[in-house]
Amino acid sequence: xxxxxxxxxxxxxxxxxxxxxxxxxxxxxxxxxxxxxxxxxxxxxxxxxxxxxxxxxxxxxxxxxxxxxxxxxxxxxxxxxxxxxxxxxxxxxxxxxxxxxxxxxxxxxxxxxxxxxxxxxxxxxxxxxxxxxxxxxxxxxxxxxxxxxxxxxxxxxxxxxxxxxxxxxxxxxxxxxxxxxxxxxxxxxxxxxxxxxxxxxxxxxxxxxxxxxxxxxxxxxxxxxxxxxxxxxxxxxxxxxxxxxxxxxxxxxxxxxxxxxxxxxxxxxxxxxxxxxxxxxxxxxxxxxxxxxxxxxxxx
Amino acid sequence: xxxxxxxxxxxxxxxxxxxxxxxxxxxxxxxxxxxxxxxxxxxxxxxxxxxxxxxxxxxxxxxxxxxxxxxxxxxxxxxxxxxxxxxxxxxxxxxxxxxxxxxxxxxxxxxxxxxxxxxxxxxxxxxxxxxxxxxxxxxxxxxxxxxxxxxxxxxxxxxxxxxxxxxxxxxxxxxxxxxxxxxxxxxxxxxxxxxxxxxxxxxxxxxxxxxxxxxxxxxxxxxxxxxxxxxxxxxxxxxxxxxxxxxxxxxxxxxxxxxxxxxxxxxxxxxxxxxxxxxxxxxxxxxxxxxxxxxxxxxxxxxxxxxxxxxxxxxxxxxxxxxxxxxxxxxxxxxxxxxxxxxxxxxxxx
Numbered sequence: 001x002x003x004x005x006x007x008x009x010x011x012x013x014x015x016x017x018x019x020x021x022x023x024x025x026x027x028x029x030x031x032x033x034x035x036x037x038x039x040x041x042x043x044x045x046x047x048x049x050x051x052x053x054x055x056x057x058x059x060x061x062x063x064x065x066x067x068x069x070x071x072x073x074x075x076x077x078x079x080x081x082x083x084x085x086x087x088x089x090x091x092x093x094x095x096x097x098x099x100x101x102x103x104x105x106x107x108x109x110x111x112x113x114x115x116x117x118x119x120x121x122x123x124x125x126x127x128x129x130x131x132x133x134x135x136x137x138x139x140x141x142x143x144x145x146x147x148x149x150x151x152x153x154x155x156x157x158x159x160x161x162x163x164x165x166x167x168x169x170x171x172x173x174x175x176x177x178x179x180x181x182x183x184x185x186x187x188x189x190x191x192x193x194x195x196x197x198x199x200x201x202x203x204x205x206x207x208x209x210x211x212x213x214x215x216x217x218x219x220x221x222x223x224x225x226x227x228x229x230x231x232x233x234x235x236x237x238x239x240x241x242x243x244x245x246x247x248x249x250x251x252x253x254x255x256x257x258x259x260x261x262x263x264x265x266x267x268x269x270x271x272x273x274x275x276x277x278x279x280x281x282x283x284x285x286x287x288x289x290x291x292x293x294x295x296x297x298x299x300x
Numbered sequence: 301x302x303x304x305x306x307x308x309x310x311x312x313x314x315x316x317x318x319x320x321x322x323x324x325x326x327x328x329x330x331x332x333x334x335x336x337x338x339x340x341x342x343x344x345x346x347x348x349x350x351x352x353x354x355x356x357x358x359x360x361x362x363x364x365x366x367x368x369x370x371x372x373x374x375x376x377x378x379x380x381x382x383x384x385x386x387x388x389x390x391x392x393x394x395x396x397x398x399x400x401x402x403x404x405x406x407x408x409x410x411x412x413x414x415x416x417x418x419x420x421x422x423x424x425x426x427x428x429x430x431x432x433x434x435x436x437x438x439x440x441x442x443x444x445x446x447x448x449x450x451x452x453x454x455x456x457x458x459x460x461x462x463x464x465x466x467x468x469x470x471x472x473x474x475x476x477x478x479x480x481x482x483x484x485x486x487x488x489x490x491x492x493x494x495x496x497x498x499x500x501x502x503x504x505x506x507x508x509x510x511x512x513x514x515x516x517x518x519x520x521x522x523x524x525x526x527x528x529x530x531x532x533x534x535x536x537x538x539x540x541x542x543x544x545x546x547x548x549x550x551x552x553x554x555x556x557x558x559x560x561x562x563x564x565x566x567x568x569x570x571x572x573x574x575x576x577x578x579x580x581x582x583x584x585x586x587x588x589x590x591x592x593x594x595x596x597x598x599x600x601x602x603x604x605x606x607x608x609x610x611x612x613x614x615x616x617x618x619x620x621x622x623x624x625x626x627x628x629x630x631x632x633x634x635x636x637x638x639x640x641x642x643x644x645x646x647x648x649x650x
Contacts, residue, residue: 130543140534144556157544
């Protein structure tokens, strides 16, 4: 399996991005991917990196994920793409130990957060989830709480101490791109917000506990294009300070927001990692035939 | 004048005058046919007439619909008339019970009913002598105690079934369901044989409360479980993904989200047991004097009051007592159900 370290660095040179800025409309996925400057790993030592080492996952007897080894360098955005049922979401959920909530779930392999295995015996799992936050496919703000309470819910739930909650609330809502719309409505119930706003509220909520890594499971699949655009902006801004892993069905979105893309596939058996590369490279010069077929829309 | 000014809102899907008159004609036909049936066959009485009318109305509307639009429409009309009739049958007893109780009971209502008890009166005295104070107080105490016993047990059971989903969830769910089918007299006999005879050797309100708890726990636990199951698992995962323990997620996210549903579950549980008679008669001793102490001495209750007035009476006065007692009980239950409906409808909107 290839990891980021093995990726040739020439591809992350910014000149390709500069070249594309003259184009008014990007035409292909590769163009879209090229249109954004690529962050090379290690240049921004922000947040913590996450390393999956030989991760397998099972649901009962069903082998759902096979031997995925993948690095997420600190401060980068990595998109997990692939057809439905290829194990993207399952893999994502192994990264903050949400996988184990499925009663029949089983796992093998290691996931290193800041160099330490999150599955090691004696690990406090709630601490792991504080450091690795998650945004779900469907916006799921807490219905019994107001907008403001939702933002601070993580603090209350994990019993953290915060000196100035008002500042934290403003900061998180600003970073999630919701402050201007929500600042006068903090005492309204979260259900009063639109779907896109609710999803940004969920992002704000996960930011409040200051995670180092943010996992996003198809965060825009239930949203309209306008809200999707807004959330993609939010992702770009967040990637300045944290590591982001995003599962998406939308290859355009992967091309727009991610530095790296990982293509996963299942041929009826367990899902496997086929290829990982800087996003512009994966979309313009995929090394694997199956990746090429997928990104050019020949299947999936 | 714009076009919009000339357009009038209409409802073109409603039946036309012709269709309405057709319906009316078939109704009249059914009426005539039912009378003919009533005299032509062995059917008789009100119920016989209802049955005859049902048969003739269903067949006449089936035939008209068939001639108009064929078999599918006729089947449709058949199903519609049968379900209308079923609703009618279901509503008859409810309306009849409420009407009878109100019409016979309201004359017996007087202020003394709520301030006096039966310690100085017998059931055959005029209704103005004595009252239901002992019964009302007894019911309040016993149901209140039963609520205190039931609440933690049933809510925690529901949480075990939906949140912890422990190894025994399947069997516990089965047992709780089976328990909700336990006849109330069995609950009374159980308390009688397991506590009253071997241990306390005396009747008391506490024993009544225990018997009621046995009946209340399955109702509250099942309703609470159903309410908890409505919470999307997304919400639980959101809490857990924020670094909360399961207990904090349940306490801060899941339970607040179903708060009103749980209140409804509790009210339904209370309504289930407030009128229970058999277990109360078996274990409370049924006092006529107001007794505020649930652990010693017999305690009255509204169902006991009704039962005693009915059983020991036989006079005009005692039957008036019975109906007045029933009316008070019915009002109680009605208020509880209204509260449950009000609370659950308020959440659906909010």
